[in-house]
Amino acid sequence: SGRFARRMSRRGPWAALAAHPVRLVVLGFSVTVAVTTMLLLVPAATEPGRTTSVLTALFTATGAASGALSVVDTGTHWSTFGELVVMGSVQMGGLGFMTSASLLGLLVSRRLGVRIRLLAAVETQSFGLGDVRRLVRAVALVTFTVEAVVAAVLFPRLWLSYDRSPARAAYESVFHAVTAFNNAGFSLYPDNLMGFASDPVIILAIAGGAILGGLGFPVLFELRHELRRPRAWSLHTRVTLLGYAMLTVAGLAAIAAVEWRNSATLGEHGVGGRLLTAFFASVTARTAGFNSIDYAQADPATLLITDVLMFIGGGSASTAGGIKITTFMILLFAILAEARGDETADAFGRQIPSAALRQALAVALLGVALVVAATLCLLLATEHTLDMVLFEVMSAFGAVGLSTGITGELPAFGQCVLIVLMFVGRTGPIAVASALALRERRKLYRLPEERPIVG
Amino acid sequence: SGRFARRMSRRGPWAALAAHPVRLVVLGFSVTVAVTTMLLLVPAATEPGRTTSVLTALFTATGAASGALSVVDTGTHWSTFGELVVMGSVQMGGLGFMTSASLLGLLVSRRLGVRIRLLAAVETQSFGLGDVRRLVRAVALVTFTVEAVVAAVLFPRLWLSYDRSPARAAYESVFHAVTAFNNAGFSLYPDNLMGFASDPVIILAIAGGAILGGLGFPVLFELRHELRRPRAWSLHTRVTLLGYAMLTVAGLAAIAAVEWRNSATLGEHGVGGRLLTAFFASVTARTAGFNSIDYAQADPATLLITDVLMFIGGGSASTAGGIKITTFMILLFAILAEARGDETADAFGRQIPSAALRQALAVALLGVALVVAATLCLLLATEHTLDMVLFEVMSAFGAVGLSTGITGELPAFGQCVLIVLMFVGRTGPIAVASALALRERRKLYRLPEERPIVG
Ligand SMILES: [K+]
Ligand SMILES: [K+]
Numbered sequence: 001s002g003r004f005a006r007r008m009s010r011r012g013p014w015a016a017l018a019a020h021p022v023r024l025v026v027l028g029f030s031v032t033v034a035v036t037t038m039l040l041l042v043p044a045a046t047e048p049g050r051t052t053s054v055l056t057a058l059f060t061a062t063g064a065a066s067g068a069l070s071v072v073d074t075g076t077h078w079s080t081f082g083e084l085v086v087m088g089s090v091q092m093g094g095l096g097f098m099t100s101a102s103l104l105g106l107l108v109s110r111r112l113g114v115r116i117r118l119l120a121a122v123e124t125q126s127f128g129l130g131d132v133r134r135l136v137r138a139v140a141l142v143t144f145t146v147e148a149v150v151a152a153v154l155f156p157r158l159w160l161s162y163d164r165s166p167a168r169a170a171y172e173s174v175f176h177a178v179t180a181f182n183n184a185g186f187s188l189y190p191d192n193l194m195g196f197a198s199d200p201v202i203i204l205a206i207a208g209g210a211i212l213g214g215l216g217f218p219v220l221f222e223l224r225h226e227l228r229r230p231r232a233w234s235l236h237t238r239v240t241l242l243g244y245a246m247l248t249v250a251g252l253a254a255i256a257a258v259e260w261r262n263s264a265t266l267g268e269h270g271v272g273g274r275l276l277t278a279f280f281a282s283v284t285a286r287t288a289g290f291n292s293i294d295y296a297q298a299d300p301a302t303l304l305i306t307d308v309l310m311f312i313g314g315g316s317a318s319t320a321g322g323i324k325i326t327t328f329m330i331l332l333f334a335i336l337a338e339a340r341g342d343e344t345a346d347a348f349g350r351q352i353p354s355a356a357l358r359q360a361l362a363v364a365l366l367g368v369a370l371v372v373a374a375t376l377c378l379l380l381a382t383e384h385t386l387d388m389v390l391f392e393v394m395s396a397f398g399a400v401g402l403s404t405g406i407t408g409e410l411p412a413f414g415q416c417v418l419i420v421l422m423f424v425g426r427t428g429p430i431a432v433a434s435a436l437a438l439r440e441r442r443k444l445y446r447l448p449e450e451r452p453i454v455g
Numbered sequence: 456s457g458r459f460a461r462r463m464s465r466r467g468p469w470a471a472l473a474a475h476p477v478r479l480v481v482l483g484f485s486v487t488v489a490v491t492t493m494l495l496l497v498p499a500a501t502e503p504g505r506t507t508s509v510l511t512a513l514f515t516a517t518g519a520a521s522g523a524l525s526v527v528d529t530g531t532h533w534s535t536f537g538e539l540v541v542m543g544s545v546q547m548g549g550l551g552f553m554t555s556a557s558l559l560g561l562l563v564s565r566r567l568g569v570r571i572r573l574l575a576a577v578e579t580q581s582f583g584l585g586d587v588r589r590l591v592r593a594v595a596l597v598t599f600t601v602e603a604v605v606a607a608v609l610f611p612r613l614w615l616s617y618d619r620s621p622a623r624a625a626y627e628s629v630f631h632a633v634t635a636f637n638n639a640g641f642s643l644y645p646d647n648l649m650g651f652a653s654d655p656v657i658i659l660a661i662a663g664g665a666i667l668g669g670l671g672f673p674v675l676f677e678l679r680h681e682l683r684r685p686r687a688w689s690l691h692t693r694v695t696l697l698g699y700a701m702l703t704v705a706g707l708a709a710i711a712a713v714e715w716r717n718s719a720t721l722g723e724h725g726v727g728g729r730l731l732t733a734f735f736a737s738v739t740a741r742t743a744g745f746n747s748i749d750y751a752q753a754d755p756a757t758l759l760i761t762d763v764l765m766f767i768g769g770g771s772a773s774t775a776g777g778i779k780i781t782t783f784m785i786l787l788f789a790i791l792a793e794a795r796g797d798e799t800a801d802a803f804g805r806q807i808p809s810a811a812l813r814q815a816l817a818v819a820l821l822g823v824a825l826v827v828a829a830t831l832c833l834l835l836a837t838e839h840t841l842d843m844v845l846f847e848v849m850s851a852f853g854a855v856g857l858s859t860g861i862t863g864e865l866p867a868f869g870q871c872v873l874i875v876l877m878f879v880g881r882t883g884p885i886a887v888a889s890a891l892a893l894r895e896r897r898k899l900y901r902l903p904e905e906r907p908i909v910g
Contacts, residue, residue, distance in 0.1 A: 007826060092458060118738070248798075258835065298836045299834070299835070300840070300841055301831050301834040301835050303841075304827070304830060304831055304834060304841065305831070308827065331816065331820060334813060334816060334821055335816070335817045335821070337813075338813050338814065338816075338817040339817075343810070353797070354809055357813075357816075358792075358793050358812075359793065359811075361786065361789060361793075361816060362789070362790045362792070362793040362794070365786060365790055366790070372759070372763060376756050376759055376760070379754070379755045379756040379759060380754070380756050382711065385755070385840045385841065386759065386840065386841045386842035386845065387756055387840060387841035387842075387844060390841065
């Protein structure tokens with residue numbers, strides 16, 4: 001395939017990149033961050049009377065493109081132009097990540113469902129420009145459709161029930177639809193979504209956008225084309241849906257149990273409002289990053305539960321971060337197989353290849369190592385306690401964006417640690433898993449196997 | 456083998472237990488804890504003027520038998536009789552654990568070195584009474600030899616340099632030699648070993664005992680018989696020694712770097728004393744549990760570093776706890792293999808079987824789940840911060856016994872959580888790994904493989 005790579009490289013830099021798709025993830029993300037940083041440094045991006053340092057612009061750009069933390073309050077610090085830059089960066093980050101991760105997922109998985117494989121020529125283990133175009137078009141179609149529906153639900157509610165002008169309501173609807181589907185958690189309100197905590201229309205619309213974005217493009221694509229034929233769903237889709245449901249229910253139950261009587265979080269609402277808020281807290285931890293409760297006032301146990309959810313994250317090739325649901329589920333299936341004494345891990349009547357298990361293991365353990373190292377750095381650089389630091393680190397690694405409020409107070413070194421962590425947390429798991437899978441040397445074949453995307 | 460089990464059970468309860476060796480670990484540990492609890496409840500075990508609750512006796516018995524935490528100060532609370540009961544429990548716990556874990560290790564690993572396999576008839580996957588007797592004798596010989604040497608080094612130093620009567624010096628020497636080799640961390644001094652922090656004779660003698668105990672019986676046995684033929688060492692011995700050295704050096708470097716100028720911990724000593732203290736802190740975290748620094752005054756980063764070391768623990772079939780060094784090293788080798796794109800993990804010219812990898816994965820992930828669950832319980836039950844709670848949980852799970860001091864202040868529920876955690880942390884990894892390995896159904900054989908003990 002050295003000949004093939006040479007032929008590709010004669011066809012220009014785009015094609016060369018497509019032939020080494022892992023680079024696409026890192027390069028695309030870097031370009032988005034760089035452009036956003038420069039735009040945010042334009043004086044008109046900042047509200048009058050405020051100034052933007054290079055570090056603040058870089059942090060905000062990395063946070064927006066990865067859909068994670070912000071260091072200043074979006075509505076207060078940035079002008080409308082600045083807000084649009086942030087929104088554009090969120091949108092570009094989401095589109096770029098879903099596209100490149102889908103490309104990699106297609107390369108790695110030979111059995112990802114017939115329809116999605118038809119999008120690209122996966123047999124050659126590389127892509128031409130045409131494949132990339134088709135994928136971008138499909139990703140963009142799904143993205144804009146979902147965002148339009150979410151905005152269409154938010155608009156009349158904000159206009160009619162919250163005393164906004166039609167123009168302002170439209171602007172806020174689009175902004176939050178974009179940040180919801182892209183799991184970015186950026187909001188125009190200083191208290192994020194706490195003011196809407198008990199409004200089921202707003203909360204469920206945003207949760208719906210975040211869930212669809214967090215399932216990942218391969219799942220959405222398959223659901224769109226095969227919604228009524230569950231038997232045709234790929235293992236990847238089944239595992240992602242099962243894992244998403246399990247984690248959401250477990251997170252809801254655990255957060256509700258811990259916070260039920262805490263008047264600073266759930267306790268201020270009625271029973272329905274408490275369940276709605278706990279549901280949203282569970283969804284948002286994986287990994288939308290909106291908050292309808294004040295995490296600085298939550299029980300440390302809630303922070304730890306949320307840490308776990310943030311670390312796991314959302315679906316592969318989704319707008320969410322973390323080690324990814326399939327990674328977690330593969331490890332879970334492997335443990336269940338061990339407990340039964342089986343040599344192979346099975347799920348939904350398929351055997352999970354041991355190569356996938358080893359990739360899941362590598363992604364999860366590298367994630368743990370990264371989180372421990374970043375936590376150590378922040379513990380040394382600040383006076384904050386472990387629960388606060390760990391929460392911020394998990395939020396950055398998982399591209400979540402929840403915060404107990406310490407991000408804004410961190411010294412420059414601490415902010416740099418979080419910037420690196422957001423970058424690596426966003427690009428790392430998929431790049432690691434795919435790089436490992438693509439270079440894998442196959443020696444043995446077993447027959448009835450199917451591999452979910454890892455990372 | 457149903458016929459075989461019936462024939463064994465006709466040969467009495469001992470033989471039946473030996474045929475189901477996983478039960479030996481749990482049963483032996485339970486009996487040791489129960490007897491110790493009853494003896495500690497005898498009024499003569501407590502110093503005059505003090506009283507011992509059932510919970511305190513149970514906690515101390517579990518802590519002593521697993522070599523982990525204590526809830527009262529040993530020298531102040533217990534009379535000399537009580538101290539002897541504690542020492543006996545430590546000794547019984549160590550002997551019992553090393554024996555039963557060695558039995559299981561022999562069953563699981565068919566390639567654990569020729570000499571150690573000659574101790575038992577491993578071909579049948581079960582043991583007769585004679586095998587158990589031979590093993591107990593070999594374990595006891597190693598134990599008492601090392602303890603005698605450590606006590607012989609401590610005795611003249613305590614007698615001549617620390618103003619003890621010969622009888623008192625002998626008593627203290629034996630007590631600390633026993634708790635050192637058994638990695639129990641119980642000391643007769645209210646400040647544990649902080650008073651000896653810069654005395655290289657005392658510190659190195661105790662560290663030596665703790666290291667030998669923490670390597671595990673299979674390694675000690677092989678080193679004793681094949682010390683001059685490193686080429687004959689089994690993969691288990693090589694991996695354990697490499698991992699022990701790596702972790703000790705990394706722990707020393709990290710703790711020294713963080714605490715170098717902290718006058719409440721390392722900073723009070725000269726350069727040599729700082730290195731000695733950092734070395735001891737690194738050794739003791741894996742998992743002796745003595746402290747020569749005050750962890751309540753250490754940097755949170757040091758607590759986190761120590762958390763990681765405590766979770767990993769010592770060698771298999773050793774007196775130490777944790778998920779075990781080989782478990783950690785197997786996962787490390789697997790990740791390195793993934794990074795190279797290899798399908799199999801190799802170490803020292805041998806292939807690590809994928810079954811061992813899956814067991815290591817199960818042990819490590821179940822350990823993580825247990826630690827997270829216990830941390831949640833303690834966060835809910837107390838007002839302590841995450842760094843304090845996590846440190847205590849890791850210390851209990853890893854059978855370490857280091858404490859920031861909160862164990863004594865925990866409510867009854869919190870103490871019960873730690874008791875369960877010490878019990879499961881002690882018996883769990885080996886029981887889980889062995890149960891999994893023993894029921895494994897072998898379908899495929901590849902040729903040049905060798906399996907270290909996991910858990
Ligand atoms: K997010
Ligand atoms: K210990």
